[in-house]
Amino acid sequence: MVPLNWYIGLSSVIFMIGVVGFLIRRNIIVMLMSIELMLNAVNISLVAFSHYLQDLRGQILVFFVITVAASEAAIGLAILVALYKNKAAVHTNEITEMKG
């Protein structure tokens, strides 16, 4: 039997890799993929808790997380396409309209 702590450790490592990827990359596509990475890490910990606490509610929550991830990817990529049409830029340091 694998201890539950190992799953929490794996999940937090992948979540933090997602956070670091979101912070350090300049390409917006890779930043969106880092968000997917973080959501997947949370899903792993939810399913692990659901298994070890013998309660299916964690798995129900994973469905909702996947729903939100799907709509977030659709909206984010639509914004990216609109941005590329208007500015031909996918790097964050080329988008400076809001800079005072």
Add this chain to the structure above:
Amino acid sequence: MLPRLFFGYFAIVMTVLALVIITRKNPVHSVLWMLVLFFHVAGLYLFLNAEFLAAVQIILYAGAILVLFLFVVMMLNLREEIVSERFGGAWPLGVSVGAFILVLIFLSTGNFVQGPVGKYSIEAIRAETQVKAVGTLLYTEYLFPFEVASLILLIAIVGAIVLAKKRS
């Protein structure tokens, strides 16, 4: 012993894949490595007795979301993006913030105390079949959040069309 070996394989491969994803220069390579990662996540779900979620993971993440990413990466012409600098100027700060929070999480998981177990033991789920157990819970206790989730998807469809539409 064997379950731990399985878990060790999944943990090492998933960590390495996640690191590969955030460091590749070409976004297409990142998307393809992400596909491998999602299959490993599905394998981990199977390992945790969540068969239905493993199927949903492959169909939805690997089948729908990643195809969407691939389409967008191929639609945008990223040839000149690949040769430019991939990390922002403040990347040491980002890495150290991430490492600090990771250490905090690891220190706090040592004090984790498991709560009382619920009624869905492996035998109970096996007697009812897993899909039926999840579906019953989803359509009775979580019916309202389920409807809200459909509303979120509707908003995503409308929003994507509005954002990607050509202005006339």
